[in-house]
Amino acid sequence: MIMSRDGVAGYDSKTMKTNTQNSTTGATRRTFIKTTGLAGAGLLLPPTISTAGAAPKDGETLALKGGAKAVTASHDDGTTWPRYGAEEEKAVLDVLRKPDYVPNDALEADWKKHFKLPFCKAHYNGTSAITAMYFALNLPAGSEIMVPCSTFWATITPMRFFGLVPVMVDINPVTLNFDIEDAKRKLTKNTKAVFPVHYLGMPADMDYISDFCKEKGLIVLEDACHAHGASMHGKFMGAWGRMACFSFQASKPLPAIEGGMGNYQNQEDFERATILGHYEWASKLKGPCKKYAYGLGMKLRMHPMAAALAKCQLAKLAERNATLKAQVRRLNDRITRLPGLREQQNRKDVDRVYYAANRFYLDEAEAGMSRAACVKALRAEGVSVGVAGAQFLCKNPIFHEKEWWHHMPVVADQFPGAAAVNKHGISLPFFTKEMPELNEQYIKAFEKVWAHRKELAKS
Numbered sequence: 122m123i124m125s126r127d128g129v130a131g132y133d134s135k136t137m138k139t140n141t142q143n144s145t146t147g148a149t150r151r152t153f154i155k156t157t158g159l160a161g162a163g164l165l166l167p168p169t170i171s172t173a174g175a176a177p178k179d180g181e182t183l184a185l186k187g188g189a190k191a192v193t194a195s196h197d198d199g200t201t202w203p204r205y206g207a208e209e210e211k212a213v214l215d216v217l218r219k220p221d222y223v224p225n226d227a228l229e230a231d232w233k234k235h236f237k238l239p240f241c242k243a244h245y246n247g248t249s250a251i252t253a254m255y256f257a258l259n260l261p262a263g264s265e266i267m268v269p270c271s272t273f274w275a276t277i278t279p280m281r282f283f284g285l286v287p288v289m290v291d292i293n294p295v296t297l298n299f300d301i302e303d304a305k306r307k308l309t310k311n312t313k314a315v316f317p318v319h320y321l322g323m324p325a326d327m328d329y330i331s332d333f334c335k336e337k338g339l340i341v342l343e344d345a346c347h348a349h350g351a352s353m354h355g356k357f358m359g360a361w362g363r364m365a366c367f368s369f370q371a372s373k374p375l376p377a378i379e380g381g382m383g384n385y386q387n388q389e390d391f392e393r394a395t396i397l398g399h400y401e402w403a404s405k406l407k408g409p410c411k412k413y414a415y416g417l418g419m420k421l422r423m424h425p426m427a428a429a430l431a432k433c434q435l436a437k438l439a440e441r442n443a444t445l446k447a448q449v450r451r452l453n454d455r456i457t458r459l460p461g462l463r464e465q466q467n468r469k470d471v472d473r474v475y476y477a478a479n480r481f482y483l484d485e486a487e488a489g490m491s492r493a494a495c496v497k498a499l500r501a502e503g504v505s506v507g508v509a510g511a512q513f514l515c516k517n518p519i520f521h522e523k524e525w526w527h528h529m530p531v532v533a534d535q536f537p538g539a540a541a542v543n544k545h546g547i548s549l550p551f552f553t554k555e556m557p558e559l560n561e562q563y564i565k566a567f568e569k570v571w572a573h574r575k576e577l578a579k580s
Contacts, residue, residue: 183573185501191566192503194559199552203376205430212429224428231435232382236360240391242383242399243423243431247346247368248275250381253394253421254342254364255283257385263528264313266342269299270536271511272318276344277530278519284527288312289515291533294541295482296467297511298325301333303538307531314340319348319358322374322474323465327353327361343384349375350442351474359384364394369431374476375438377431380423397421442474448552449475452560456567457481461488462547479549480509482542490577492545495570498577502566509548511539 182188216224225243232241244250258264262284268277270289277287291303299317315334317325327343334341343365345351348358359365362384367373369380385391388408395402396410398421403414423431453464461484466473483492492508499506513536514520520530552559570577 181569183498185498190503191569192562194562199556200550202553203371208433209430212433213426216426216429222425224425225423228428228432231432236357238384240385242395243428244381244421245423246379247366247381249421250366250383251275252279253383253397254366255279256397257390257394260313265311266314266316267304268316269318270515271513271539276318281526286528288531291536291538294538295463296323297465300538301326301329314342316342318344322347322351322476324351324353324358324471347476350438352472364390374474375434377427380427380431448555452563455564459571475551479551481547482545483547489574494577494580498570504563504566505550507548509546510543513539
């Protein structure tokens with residue numbers, strides 16, 4: 122399995138109860154609880170319902186104490202990715218037998234149709250798409266762009282080539298996404314754009330973010346490198362912002378081994394992003410960039426084999442997402458009834474996808490046991506589970522050394538949401554094919570551990 126990148130509302134850490142209705146109910150906007158502790162970081166969710174019995178059932182001794190394991194089914198091949206078949210093999214062979222760049226044009230045509238977009242451009246990888254997007258912005262040096270503090274480095278570091286200033290925004294500890302309330306506090310006269318990430322396939326709150334940006338005159342961008350096929354209000358992620366980027370790296374929901382795509386809502390952005398690394402497109406452009414016959418010094422063109430793979434994968438994307446999401450739901454809908462266990466989800470009006478991991482937040486007080494005790498007991502039952510923190514970037518030296526930046530990044534002293542993730546995060550594998558027996562055994566393992574939580578609280 123090839124892996125790379127993983128990849129907003131207020132909450133009360135004591136109750137974890139909802140302070141915001143989802144937008145389809147017409148209720149009020151989110152409020153933020155101002156505190157320096159966990160309550161200052163993220164999200165309120167509906168109360169959980171306990172399905173764990175008042176006492177362990179006869180014969181259900183924890184495996185940790187010598188009982189039989191709940192999980193005995195094999196995990197083999199459960200997380201293999203990518204999964205290519207005869208169509209992909211034929212597409213690659215076709216390129217070998219007739220090498221040309223026709224697959225690139227074909228992919229872009231299908232992609233625009235899929236997103237109902239006026240413009241897109243295939244790039245060598247997601248990082249290239251991000252770099253081209255920052256160039257296309259054409260903002261003056263010193264312009265600030267708000268980004269989540271927890272993401273892959275490529276979301277942020279290409280800013281330094283264009284004199285842009287990353288402003289690190291906290292994340293919601295349950296959704297793992299951009300915290301709009303923290304962004305409001307960090308807004309300055311130099312802020313020009315907001316660049317949320319749809320982390321692990323969970324859409325950021327693009328409706329609230331878009332409203333905020335419209336009110337403040339900010340540009341909306343999207344990092345959708347984990348979110349191929351995810352949507353909100355029926356609108357695909359990657360179609361909300363003025364520009365958006367996708368990755369087709371081998372671990373992603375749409376894998377082409379390597380590759381990326383930029384989405385553009387207007388011609389000027391498209392042409393600037395294109396001319397940076399696609400010199401062969403100069404004669405096809407209509408605006409001022411048309412004169413640059415040799416491009417602007419970079420070559421970011423996608424390999425045609427990758428384009429051929431991506432085109433095949435795009436055709437299968439919706440059906441595969443639906444199948445794998447249904448499997449996750451069969452697991453998560455059961456185990457999130459257990460006290461204190463929250464999945465990476467906060468709204469009913471989003472259609473998320475899954476990528477790389479199935480993430481949870483454990484409220485230890487409500488669960489009645491520590492994360493360490495819970496994980497240890499689940500592992501003993503045969504569950505592939507681990508502690509999981511934020512993909513926190515702010516301590517990396519590159520964001521604190523002046524030699525790399527025209528204007529230094531803005532990094533706060535504290536990020537309560539990210540800290541909460543580090544303290545309470547749990548991760549299960551995301552199964553990339555249907556594993557019904559394993560799924561059911563995972564449910565039994567969780568219910569078994571929760572039935573013994575009083576016992577585990579003493580360990």
